[in-house]
Amino acid sequence: MHAIEEYNPSRILIDPITQLKYIETDQYQYRKRLLSLMRYLRDRETTVVGTLTTRSDDSGNWPEDAESLSDGLLDLTNGAAGRRFEVKKHRGLGQEAGTHGLEIRAQGLEVYPRIAPQQRTTPFDPNVLTSGNDSLDALLGGGIREGSVTFISGPSGVGKTTTGTQFLHGVASQGKTTLGFLFEESTDQFSYRAEKLGTPVGDLVDRGLLELHGIEPLVRSPEEFAQLVLDAVERRDPEVVLIDGIAGYKMSIRGADMQLVRRLHTLTRTLKQRDISVIITDEVGRVTGVESPTSAGASYLADNVVFLSYVEQAGGMERMIGVLKKRLGDFDNQFHRFTIEDAQGLQLHGPFETAPDITRGLFDE
Structure with missing residues (x-):
């Protein structure tokens, strides 16, 4: 006193x-x-x-x-x-x-602070966004809708990031701004690998059409990551946001699968209400076939699900790609062969024509 x-x-x-x-x-x-x-x-x-x-x-x-x-x-x-x-x-x-x-x-x-999505105040009249890869766009019935959430799911190493990068490149090449948040690799490694596959993301970064952020999941909380995304969105007003690596996002939450779904729901809903298309790469555990469209029961968040997997054939492995879900518009419901080639990137080679066991990861001509 x-x-x-x-x-x-x-x-x-x-x-x-x-x-x-x-x-x-x-x-x-x-x-x-x-x-x-x-x-x-x-x-x-x-x-x-x-x-x-x-x-x-x-x-x-x-x-x-x-x-x-x-x-x-x-x-x-x-x-x-x-x-x-x-x-x-x-x-x-x-x-x-x-x-x-x-x-x-x-x-x-x-x-x-935890973000809370607001109600949409503008009419819902989405445009179609294309990837620039004619075969991939045809598989998706022309492309993905503006303000949608697309999951690109599949096992490790199958080509999820390459497919997501194709959309970033395609949209940015049309003069529209895109953002990429990378949980699984550095921005330098991402750019180098994309360049090797014939996707010149470095030029898009230099022109200000693509902005990349490397994220260390154990350093940032989910709220801090969400704030980083929203700050970049306010600054750049992008058409597309790529979140590469849902497993890394889950590490930042350090919780159960249901917490992951709730946090993703809030973030993706907030971005959708701004008419931003969200692309999320998601790793599933099964190497061949289709067991679950997404990990952690997150498929209800998705407007589109593009599924990549491996198919066993005569002791070898082929890659397959298909669309399991698209809320708005038609799509090709067949699984297609695809390869990832140096200087050419993602290449689709037509559907598997007679493949009754393909969803179990087997194919016999």
Whole structure:
């Protein structure tokens, strides 16, 4: 009180406020002293910030005392999901429900609120976006719709990123802006591999039509990643956003599959309402055939599902591509052979004509 009278502060930090408990003889005296202190500071119109540590094995009721006396309660946790931030109480003003991303870095504390999609206010009249690959566009009935979500699913190494890159290149080549967020490789590696396959993404980057972001999943929370995407969207106003590597996105969430679906739902819905087409590459576990269109039960999010897989034939492996789902418009419902060739990229070679077991990964002519 002497210090307060001398300096007349507008804000006071007591760290931790529970230390006051140990200079009182019992719980009653502690609560009485705390109430007296709070009244004194309120009368002076002084803002008080107090910290307290909670533990799962605490048996005393002092945390509840502190909560009942407070106008606001901010809960910080650090567990399997990383650092999280929740406003449990904010008297008279309210708060955003749920937990939010929290990081402590060199520049200080960073909070990333959970995003919430808004209702569409513009008429729904989508245009068709083409990939620039005539065979792939024909497979999709002309292309994908503006403001749609497309999953490109398949096992590791089958060509999901190459297919997604084809759409980025095709749209950017028409003078429209595109964004790529890469969870599985650096921007340099992505660009080098695309150039080797005849997709000159470097030129598009230089012209400002393609912007690439390499994402380290264990460094960023899902809220921070969502904010990074939305900041880039505000700055560049893209037609297409590619999220390359749903497995990496799941690592950033560090939670169950249902959490992945909820976070993806919120992000993709927010982008769709801006008429942005979202392309997501998704790795499934089965190497041959079709077991599930997407991992983690995320297929309901997709307006389009392009499925890539391997087919076993005479002891060898061939690649196949097909469209399993398209909400708007017709599509070719046959599986086609395809190859990925140096300097030519994705090449489709027509459908498998008689293949009763192709969805199980087998093909006999």
